[in-house]
Amino acid sequence: MTDRLDDAIELLKTPPAVSVEARVMAEIRQMAVPVTARPVRVTRILPWLGLALAAGVAAIFLISTRNAQGPLGESEGMAQFVGQFPGARSVEVVGSFNNWSRGLLHLRDDDHDGIWHAAAVLPAGQHEYMFVIDGERWVTDPLAGRFVDDGFGSGRENSVLIVRPAVQP
Amino acid sequence: MEIRDVAPLAGVTQQVNDSLTDVEVVARVLGGDGEAFGILIRRYEPGLLRFAARMLGNADAAADAVAESLVRAYRHLGQCRDPGHLRSWLYRITGNRCRSHLARKHMSDLPLSEVPAPALADEADSWTMLERSEQVALVARALAALPPEKREAFVLKHVEGLSYEEMAQVTGARIPTLKMRVHRAREALVAALGALV
Numbered sequence: 001m002t003d004r005l006d007d008a009i010e011l012l013k014t015p016p017a018v019s020v021e022a023r024v025m026a027e028i029r030q031m032a033v034p035v036t037a038r039p040v041r042v043t044r045i046l047p048w049l050g051l052a053l054a055a056g057v058a059a060i061f062l063i064s065t066r067n068a069q070g071p072l073g074e075s076e077g078m079a080q081f082v083g084q085f086p087g088a089r090s091v092e093v094v095g096s097f098n099n100w101s102r103g104l105l106h107l108r109d110d111d112h113d114g115i116w117h118a119a120a121v122l123p124a125g126q127h128e129y130m131f132v133i134d135g136e137r138w139v140t141d142p143l144a145g146r147f148v149d150d151g152f153g154s155g156r157e158n159s160v161l162i163v164r165p166a167v168q169p
Numbered sequence: 170m171e172i173r174d175v176a177p178l179a180g181v182t183q184q185v186n187d188s189l190t191d192v193e194v195v196a197r198v199l200g201g202d203g204e205a206f207g208i209l210i211r212r213y214e215p216g217l218l219r220f221a222a223r224m225l226g227n228a229d230a231a232a233d234a235v236a237e238s239l240v241r242a243y244r245h246l247g248q249c250r251d252p253g254h255l256r257s258w259l260y261r262i263t264g265n266r267c268r269s270h271l272a273r274k275h276m277s278d279l280p281l282s283e284v285p286a287p288a289l290a291d292e293a294d295s296w297t298m299l300e301r302s303e304q305v306a307l308v309a310r311a312l313a314a315l316p317p318e319k320r321e322a323f324v325l326k327h328v329e330g331l332s333y334e335e336m337a338q339v340t341g342a343r344i345p346t347l348k349m350r351v352h353r354a355r356e357a358l359v360a361a362l363g364a365l366v
Contacts, residue, residue: 004362012328016222018231034247
């Protein structure tokens with residue numbers, strides 16, 4: 001019977017007669033070159049600032065739709081991204097809501113105090129995201145309320161945000 | 170310029186690409202040579218497709234899962250901490266995609282057409298071919314009847330030829346657990362094959 005199992009294993013070794021190479025290469029040619037992740041430098045946050053951030057923004061939270069420009073759809077909500085990255089030249093957010101693509105959602109630090117922020121209308125529901133600092137350093141949002149394994153076996157986690165649908169007036 | 174020069178040059182290029190280690194290819198991609206990712210696709214696509222097909226029982230779903238996995242791998246290549254173990258990393262991503270797919274949809278019985286029979290030494294021997302086809306269908310059905318974690322362990326070990334250390338990296342499970350899953354899967358498959366007698 002073991003011989004029969006060995007024969008079965010040999011049968012199972014036949015790969016499907018398909019290829020995804022052309023499809024994958026066509027898709028990645030539309031994408032930016034991947035960046036090298038460097039060790040994350042954890043920024044120490046002053047207690048009062050941490051409290052303010054946690055209470056006020058906690059990296060991402062739903063703000064009143066009354067502040068939004070234009071009406072939001074029933075399945076949309078406004079999310080605000082905030083992080084403290086002193087010395088950063090650029091900060092952006094990539095996540096499941098923008099197909100992890102860079103260059104689409106940049107944070108701003110107009111007063112150069114090291115606190116970067118941006119707001120975006122997102123579909124209601126759960127999203128995963130990370131910050132990309134200076135175009136090359138991927139950082140998990142330390143102030144996110146929830147985290148999930150990034151699925152790549154690296155021990156890294158994506159931050160999770162939940163966008164609730166806008167409250168209709 | 171003589172056209173006949175083209176083929177040998179292409180062959181040389183292929184040989185050079187084949188001799189590059191995963192670490193070297195990853196470095197090229199991260200250095201801006203996105204086309205070099207094609208080397209990794211050609212290197213690992215057959216195994217990943219076979220793994221996904223055995224997990225999902227459907228060639229189309231397997232192709233989708235592998236394509237999505239490779240795109241994700243490219244996008245997050247910079248997060249691969251150890252390119253020397255790229256194979257395990259790619260199988261892990263693909264395994265995760267397969268688990269997501271299985272969670273969304275209950276697997277149906279494996280269609281016979283989804284499992285291609287290997288080429289026979291004597292294609293004219295139609296009786297042997299028919300017997301082989303029946304065996305392929307039986308084995309595929311028996312495999313599909315296993316719980317996903319046992320199916321995954323069996324396929325990674327016996328079909329893909331991964332070591333238990335690599336399997337632990339792919340699945341996140343402990344090695345003793347994986348050995349038990351493989352053992353149970355073998356028992357179930359032997360029983361299913363015995364039913365054919």
